[in-house]
Amino acid sequence: MPESITKEQAKKFYETMCTIRCFEESVKHDFLNGEIPGFVHLYIGEEAIGTGICAALRDTDLIESTHRGHGHCIAKGADVNRMMAEVFGKKDGLCHGKGGSMHIADFSVGMLGANGVVGGGYNLATGAALANKMILKNDTVSVVFFGDGASNRGTFHEAANVAAAWKLPVIFVNEMNCWASTTPYRTTTAVENISDRAKGYNMPGVIVDGQNVFEVYQAAVEAVARARRGEGPTFIEAKTYRIEGHFVGDPELYRKKEETMEIFHRTDPLKIFPTQLPEGVEFTQEELDQILAGAREKIKKAKEFAVACEYPEESEFLTDVYAD
Amino acid sequence: MRKITFSEATREAMAEEMEKYPECFVMGEDIARQGGIFGQFKGLPAEFPGRVIDTPISETFIVGGGVGAALAGARPVVDMHFADFIGVAMDEVFNQMAKVRYMFGGQARIPLVLRAPDGLAGGGAAQHSQSVESWFIHIPGIKVVAPSNPYDAKMVLKAAIESDDPVLYFENKVLYKETGEVPEKEDEVPYEIGKARVEREGKDVTIVSYSIGMKNARAAADLLAKDGIQAEVIDLITLSPWDKETVINSVKKTHRLCLVSECVKQGGALAEVAAVVAEEALEYLDAPILRYGAPFTPIPFAPTLEKLYRVYPEDLVKGIKGVL
Numbered sequence: 001m002p003e004s005i006t007k008e009q010a011k012k013f014y015e016t017m018c019t020i021r022c023f024e025e026s027v028k029h030d031f032l033n034g035e036i037p038g039f040v041h042l043y044i045g046e047e048a049i050g051t052g053i054c055a056a057l058r059d060t061d062l063i064e065s066t067h068r069g070h071g072h073c074i075a076k077g078a079d080v081n082r083m084m085a086e087v088f089g090k091k092d093g094l095c096h097g098k099g100g101s102m103h104i105a106d107f108s109v110g111m112l113g114a115n116g117v118v119g120g121g122y123n124l125a126t127g128a129a130l131a132n133k134m135i136l137k138n139d140t141v142s143v144v145f146f147g148d149g150a151s152n153r154g155t156f157h158e159a160a161n162v163a164a165a166w167k168l169p170v171i172f173v174n175e176m177n178c179w180a181s182t183t184p185y186r187t188t189t190a191v192e193n194i195s196d197r198a199k200g201y202n203m204p205g206v207i208v209d210g211q212n213v214f215e216v217y218q219a220a221v222e223a224v225a226r227a228r229r230g231e232g233p234t235f236i237e238a239k240t241y242r243i244e245g246h247f248v249g250d251p252e253l254y255r256k257k258e259e260t261m262e263i264f265h266r267t268d269p270l271k272i273f274p275t276q277l278p279e280g281v282e283f284t285q286e287e288l289d290q291i292l293a294g295a296r297e298k299i300k301k302a303k304e305f306a307v308a309c310e311y312p313e314e315s316e317f318l319t320d321v322y323a324d
Numbered sequence: 325m326r327k328i329t330f331s332e333a334t335r336e337a338m339a340e341e342m343e344k345y346p347e348c349f350v351m352g353e354d355i356a357r358q359g360g361i362f363g364q365f366k367g368l369p370a371e372f373p374g375r376v377i378d379t380p381i382s383e384t385f386i387v388g389g390g391v392g393a394a395l396a397g398a399r400p401v402v403d404m405h406f407a408d409f410i411g412v413a414m415d416e417v418f419n420q421m422a423k424v425r426y427m428f429g430g431q432a433r434i435p436l437v438l439r440a441p442d443g444l445a446g447g448g449a450a451q452h453s454q455s456v457e458s459w460f461i462h463i464p465g466i467k468v469v470a471p472s473n474p475y476d477a478k479m480v481l482k483a484a485i486e487s488d489d490p491v492l493y494f495e496n497k498v499l500y501k502e503t504g505e506v507p508e509k510e511d512e513v514p515y516e517i518g519k520a521r522v523e524r525e526g527k528d529v530t531i532v533s534y535s536i537g538m539k540n541a542r543a544a545a546d547l548l549a550k551d552g553i554q555a556e557v558i559d560l561i562t563l564s565p566w567d568k569e570t571v572i573n574s575v576k577k578t579h580r581l582c583l584v585s586e587c588v589k590q591g592g593a594l595a596e597v598a599a600v601v602a603e604e605a606l607e608y609l610d611a612p613i614l615r616y617g618a619p620f621t622p623i624p625f626a627p628t629l630e631k632l633y634r635v636y637p638e639d640l641v642k643g644i645k646g647v648l
Contacts, residue, residue, distance in 0.1 A: 062396065095429030103427040112395050113428055117419050123388025124395060124420065131393035131400070134374060135349050140396070155415075158382035162389065165380070320430035321464050323488035324517070 002218045005278045013055060013213045014273055014288065017047040018295035020071040021270060023080060024244075026299050027070070027087055027101075031248045035307075037089050040101045043071035045211075045243035048269040049175050050075040052216025053143060053236075056224045062110045062128050064121030064144040067102045068175075069114030072145055078106040084302040090309035097312040098320070119146060119153025122172070126159040129168040133230070141227045142170045149180025151194045160233070164201040167232035171223045172198075174235065175210065177242035182254040195237035203233045210238030211267045212276050241267060325507060331364045331500040333474040334439075337481035338365070338401065340509065342372050345399050348485060351377035352386055352403025352439075361405065362441060362500050383412035387438065391421045394434045394490075401485060407442035407494060408454050421490045422465035436491070437484045443496040443536050443586055444634065449625040455535075455587035457494050461564040461596060467517055468564040468593075470494040472538035474504035476561060479515035487517060496536040496586075520567035522574065526554035529580040529644050532571055532597055534560040537585040540616070543637035544584075548644060555582075555644070563593050571597060572605045579610040582644055584635060589617030611647035616640060 024042045031040050043050065046068075054063065054075035065072040073083055078094060086093025087101045094106050105113035112128070115121045125144035132140040150156070151174060163170045174194050178185055191197060198205025204226075208219045216238055223234035243264045245252045252260075265271075270292075274283060328336070342348045349372075350365070356378040359366035369376040379386050383404070390402040404410050410417060417438070424432040444453045460468045467489055471480040477495065484491035523538075524545055533541040538559055545555040556574050560566055575581050581601055583594040598613045616635045624630055 064392075093429070095427065095431070098429045099427045105428040105431055107428070107431040112392075113424065113432075115420075117415055120388075120415065120420060123385050123416060124392035126385065127389030127392025127394075127400075128396035129392075130389055131347075131349075131396040131398035134377070135347060135393070135398045136396065142392075142396075155384050155388065158380075158385040159388070161380060162382060162385050320426050322467070323425060323430075323433050 003221050005214060005281060007281050009055070010277060010281050010283070011291065013051055013217070015291050015295060016051040016075050017213065017270055017273070018292045019080065019298060020047045020050065020074050022295045022299040023070055023074060023084070023302070026303050028244070028248050030303065036087055038100050038102070039247045039249070040087065041068040041247050042244040043068055045264055045268060046175055046177060046240045047071055048213035049173065049210045049216055049238045049240060050145070052213045053173055053220045055217050056220035057110070057141065057143065059109055061141045061143070062112050062125065064112055064125040064142070065114040066121065066145050066147065066150070067114060067116055067118065068147070069104060070101070073104055073106060073111050073114070076106070076111040077109040078111055080298060080302040081305040084306040085309045088306040088309070089311060090306055091312045091316070092309045096316060119150040119155045121146065122155050122159035126163045126168060126170050129163065129170040130166065133169055134166070139228045140169065141224050143173055144170065145173045145175060147180065148174065148176045148178065148185040148189065148194055149183070152188060160201045160203070163233040164203045167230060169227035170233045171220070171227060172233060172235045174237045175240055176237050177240045179242045179246070181246045193237055195235050198235035203235055205235040205237065207237045207239065210240035211269045211272065213269060213273070214276055214278055325505040327503045328474055328506050329501060329503050330474045330477045330495070331362060333478035333506055334364050334481050334495060335366065335368065337478045337485070338368055339371060341482055341485040342368070342375060345485070347397060348399040348401065349375040349377065350401040350403065351379050351389070353379055353381055353405045355403050360403065362497060364500065383409050384416055387413035387416035388420060390436045390438070391416060391424065391434060394436045395424070395432060399435045399485065401437045401439060404438060404440045406452050407440035407456050408451050410438070410440060410456060417460070417466070418463050422463050426465055433488050434490045435488045437481070437493055438490070439493045439495060441497050442494050443498060444623065444630065445497040447625060447627070447630070448623070450622040453623045455494070455585070457492070457563055458587055458591055458593040458595070460492050461593055465490070466564070467491045467562065468494070469517060469562050470535035471561055472499065472535050472559050474502065475506045476515065478506055479512060480561060483515045483517050491517070494535060499536055515561070518562050518565050518567060520558050520560045520562070520570040522556060522570065523559050524555070524557040526556035527578055528554045528648065529582055530556045530558060530571070530574040530578045531582045531584065531640065532558045532560060532594065533584045534563060534593070535586070540584045540635055540637050540640060544640035544644070547637055547641045553644070553648065566597065568600055572601065575601055575605050576608045579608055580644070580647060581609065582614040582616070582640055584616040584640060586635065587617055588620055589615060590620050592617045614640070614643045614647065616643070
């Protein structure tokens with residue numbers, strides 16, 4: 001039975017997706033402008049997934065994110081000013097400038113970190129679920145996000161097997177964006193749907209339209225309820241497409257830009273949001289424009305905050321290697 | 325004073341820490357039903373129901389799950405079965421366990437102990453006999469300990485569990501069966517990670533070792549004493565961060581240094597000690613540093629060949645006499 005959605009909830013979904021989009025566009029611009037060190041991986045076009053999943057979670061629930069993690073971080077409720085400062089490598093960033101885009105984390109909202117190692121998050125999320133259920137005896141749920149590329153790591157097998165065997169409260173969220181860096185998933189993977197593999201672990205495998213925030217949300221609500229009831233993990237495969245290159249600056253010599261843009265025009269979750277609204281919920285174009293403008297303003301301020309922040313001082317170089 | 329085995333000492337440490345910390349648990353292969361392949365967990369499952377967990381053969385989960393459990397607020401101990409199997413979970417050790425605190429700007433706390441039974445056991449051959457501690461002293465963010473006797477086995481394990489940092493605890497398979505004096509709980513002196521101990525004072529040469537290598541160090545010192553040569557014997561106990569001060573102070577007194585361990589000599593854990601003494605105390609040395617360890621070969625099976633892999637006290641005596 002799908003949960004009924006209020007206008008307020010729908011508005012929140014759209015706001016979050018717009019915030020992610022604006023954050024990514026700003027980061028892309030500033031990276032190409034040479035203002036951001038390292039490398040960044042964008043979530044443009046995939047906003048509905050992180051938004052829909054995290055909307056079904058409590059603040060105390062935990063997520064393990066990926067190198068393409070800005071969207072998850074925003075959707076879980078991280079402060080965008082401190083996020084932007086982290087991407088810029090500044091002292092007031094969420095990780096005091098020590099992590100950057102690929103290792104961004106905000107433990108205060110249950111965001112346990114992006115992971116620079118593809119497929120590095122499954123076991124961490126599953127271990128957290130084990131501790132919460134079996135040792136700390138609470139009903140906290142863990143979520144691990146991963147792409148189709150990461151689904152071919154052996155770490156998935158070990159985590160999925162344990163999660164199912166012990167009915168751990170963990171949700172495997174596969175962002176099926178069709179590309180593992182420069183390699184199309186069909187050239188490396190024999191199954192049509194990654195979620196077909198769920199059956200092999202005796203866990204439900206659900207396919208959702210990753211461009212539809214409401215559909216993602218409903219699947220997440222069900223998976224979270226199942227996890228909290230002690231019935232174990234769920235595999236959610238959200239079908240999406242990686243619109244940007246693997247990283248900002250990727251020349252994308254392995255695919256045609258027109259094809260990507262054609263897909264984006266058809267599936268952009270912001271653009272098609274009005275067509276997906278549940279019955280009884282309506283927005284005027286003006287309302288939607290206003291939400292987008294609000295997000296743009298928020299990110300503009302985040303950028304200003306990040307630029308105004310100092311870089312970490314030399315005295316912070318050797319702190320936090322150890323706790324003791 | 326009462327005498328117990330090394331194995332029993334580790335069991336006592338586990339029981340006392342699990343009693344003290346309700347969030348402390350242990351997982352690994354064959355530890356609950358069997359009590360560990362060396363019997364080191366016997367009795368614990370009955371004493372702490374649900375907190376001694378038999379895992380599937382999934383080393384990346386065992387270590388990665390331990391990291392996730394620590395992130396969630398538990399105080400996990402994970403058992404590697406044989407130290408040789410840590411390699412299966414190397415990413416979890418050096419990219420996750422060791423780095424999450426630093427790269428997330430100090431948000432993470434990883435009170436995790438990884439227990440690793442190591443060393444030659446008579447016919448274990450290439451994949452069940454290794455001493456791999458030197459791999460880990462090259463990794464900032466983790467601590468490495470390797471006690472040599474039952475009392476230290478207990479106190480070092482307790483300190484490792486109480487530490488808020490990840491600790492690799494190497495426990496030698498031959499030492500498990502050895503007995504030694506261990507005071508009653510009320511008379512115990514806590515161990516501080518990072519401290520070496522001068523086990524025997526002398527003026528002619530400093531012998532530094534740890535774990536099973538201490539048997540060679542002690543035996544060589546006994547043999548030298550018969551010829552009137554007084555060796556100072558230092559048990560390093562912690563390999564990272566190691567106690568530079570204690571070693572250098574001893575070298576200043578004896579002017580000679582002899583290092584011995586069971587691991588492969590090339591790039592061995594004590595190579596760092598040799599390098600630092602050469603860097604910082606060369607002027608105090610009256611002779612070249614002596615170093616004893618295994619030849620650069622995988623460990624053979626046949627007893628006639630395995631014996632060639634070992635270091636013997638007579639080797640040290642011969643070398644030391646050659647530089648006096």
